[in-house]
Amino acid sequence: MQDMSELLSIAEIAVTIAGFSALVSILAWRRENFDPKAEGLRLILALEASLFVALFSALPLVPHKFGMDGALVWRVCAIVYLLSDIAFAILMTKRTKNIDRFWPSVLISRVLWGISLLGQILLALAAIGFPEGTAHAWYFSALFLNLINSGLLFLVVAWNTFVPK
Numbered sequence: 001m002q003d004m005s006e007l008l009s010i011a012e013i014a015v016t017i018a019g020f021s022a023l024v025s026i027l028a029w030r031r032e033n034f035d036p037k038a039e040g041l042r043l044i045l046a047l048e049a050s051l052f053v054a055l056f057s058a059l060p061l062v063p064h065k066f067g068m069d070g071a072l073v074w075r076v077c078a079i080v081y082l083l084s085d086i087a088f089a090i091l092m093t094k095r096t097k098n099i100d101r102f103w104p105s106v107l108i109s110r111v112l113w114g115i116s117l118l119g120q121i122l123l124a125l126a127a128i129g130f131p132e133g134t135a136h137a138w139y140f141s142a143l144f145l146n147l148i149n150s151g152l153l154f155l156v157v158a159w160n161t162f163v164p165k
Contacts (some may be wrong), residue, residue, distance in 0.1 A: 010147060013147060014050045014051065014054040017050045018046070018050035021153070024161050025042070025046075028160065031161070041096065041099065041102070042160060046150065048088070049153050050153075052085075053143060053147050056081045057143055059081070074136045074139050078123045079127045085116070085119065104159045108152065115149050120142075
């Protein structure tokens with residue numbers, strides 16, 4: 001598989017974002033207006049999103065190692081990724097809806113949802129293989145969009161740590 005080094009690089013970046021999110025959130029614990037429920041959930045979402053990207057960066061390597069055809073690898077992985085991404089989005093909505101001022105602004109929430117929806121559309125295109133031979137390109141594009149979401153969630157953690165309320 002030609003894309004192995006790129007997939008592993010994306011996974012490394014995602015794990016790095018997760019690590020920085022954890023480090024920055026430790027600094028939040030020292031604030032006097034620390035909200036453990038909101039801050040803990042922000043950290044969990046940032047970690048989950050980053051590790052989600054790392055997992056799905058490595059996923060195509062497994063069936064490829066077992067001899068699955070290249071195009072089929074991308075399509076099968078896109079289906080698994082799409083279903084998991086939808087489940088993650090639903091879970092994130094349920095967990096954040098009852099926390100006042102969870103997001104620093106409504107705009108950030110909408111941007112995260114927009115990027116997530118676009119990623120899901122790209123994964124659906126990869127899953128059906130439209131147009132022919134582009135499943136890997138759609139899969140990589142969805143990974144990059146989710147990596148952007150991971151970065152934005154890291155910024156939410158950092159914003160709530162360093163910007164006074």
